[in-house]
Amino acid sequence: MIEIIFQKKQDAWNFYHHLVARLASLQEKNSILLNEDRNRVQIPGDFYLKGTLFELKQCVYEFILKVKREEWLRNILAESYFYTESEEQDQILDIIYSVMEGNRKDLAPFMEVDEEQGIIKNLINEILDERVSFSFDSFVMFRLKTYFEQLSKWVEVAIDEYKMEQEYQVFLHTLRSFLKDRKPQMPYLYLVIDENMAFFNQRFTEMKRSELFKTIDRRLLVNHPVYVDSGTIAPLLSIAPQIIYLYTDDAQQPLVRTIINLFEERVQINSISAFEEEKLNFLNEDHENIR
Structure with missing residues (x-):
């Protein structure tokens, strides 16, 4: 025993x-x-x-x-x-x-x-x-x-x-409280997040960093300097688009999750290849309209 x-x-x-x-x-x-x-x-x-x-x-x-x-x-x-x-x-x-x-x-x-x-x-x-x-x-x-x-x-x-x-x-x-009181500066924009990140306006023209910096509400950088980067979150919150068409092949990366958590139903996600296809279709249609 x-x-x-x-x-x-x-x-x-x-x-x-x-x-x-x-x-x-x-x-x-x-x-x-x-x-x-x-x-x-x-x-x-x-x-x-x-x-x-x-x-x-x-x-x-x-x-x-x-x-x-x-x-x-x-x-x-x-x-x-x-x-x-x-x-x-x-x-x-x-x-x-x-x-x-x-x-x-x-x-x-x-x-x-x-x-x-x-x-x-x-x-x-x-x-x-x-x-x-x-x-x-x-x-x-x-x-x-x-x-x-x-x-x-x-x-x-x-x-x-x-x-x-x-x-x-x-x-x-x-x-989110800041965003709730923010008037949209654009109806929508395209955001591509790959190895690099790029903003595009409604005509699929890339928005330069200097252009994005001008849109930033300085209160964001003063009140939240640790969490709000001037390259992504600050421009997005300042522009406050009604819809963000976000293109990425890794929807689980932290930056993408943060954008989704902030903008919630205003974000629509698709692949990088889908962006290239939509951009090409738009440019072809625009070219036809000019002709």
């Missing part, structure tokens, strides 16, 4: 029921026991003899990832960074989970989530291969120290991203 000892009754209860559910097909009735008075989960030695050690290790691994990891992350947020509101914690954890799911490749190099599985499984192998009773909390404190350092790093990166996203939302709200 091997005992896994817990400091908290709730942890012992959660771990016991996790094992029973996960190993139901491998154990005889009541073969895994819960000593509630002493916060101990008792595992028969048969789990080693019957070749089910792998399943037992997998159970401990899943318990850490599915039950304890989020609790630990929330504790780090509350105790080290004073994020105690559950809503804020949820938003920060969503950033971490999005990296784990492969949806935030920009943050992946800073979090190294791929190492998590190897770190935990190796440590679980070490403790269970010893085939001795042990304290789960001591295991966490001493053997999982490196893992906790990794969790703290994840939280730090996610908090930085969370703050940037909050600032970005404030930036969007402020500039």
Whole structure:
């Protein structure tokens, strides 16, 4: 009989029921026991003899990832960074989970989530291969120290991203308010974003940088010097076209997403090749009209 000892009754209860559910097909009735008075989960030695050690290790691994990891992350947020509101914690954890799911490749190099599985499984192998009773909390404190350092790093990166996203939302709200009160200076314009970026007027004539600079409302550069660049966002907000025909082959790049978030339904997106085709059609029609 091997005992896994817990400091908290709730942890012992959660771990016991996790094992029973996960190993139901491998154990005889009541073969895994819960000593509630002493916060101990008792595992028969048969789990080693019957070749089910792998399943037992997998159970401990899943318990850490599915039950304890989020609790630990929330504790780090509350105790080290004073994020105690559950809503804020949820938003920060969503950033971490999005990296784990492969949806935030920009943050992946800073979090190294791929190492998590190897770190935990190796440590679980070490403790269970010893085939001795042990304290789960001591295991966490001493053997999982490196893992906790990794969790703290994840939280730090996610908090930085969370703050940037909050600032970005404030930036969007402020500039949308500016745009709401701005009278359109043009009914529409064409914006091509490729390796370079170019503005075109209604006659598909490229608007020079000097021309664009003259359109800029100086309040934008004075009030929002960090967020508003004079080459793209400032001219667009100042011209405030009713429609922006935006052509790009990468609709997910940050600049394109920002323009969409600012102008919303006023933006119509298409490919670079579509711009070339429309420009050619316009020039051919214009040439015919002149003839």
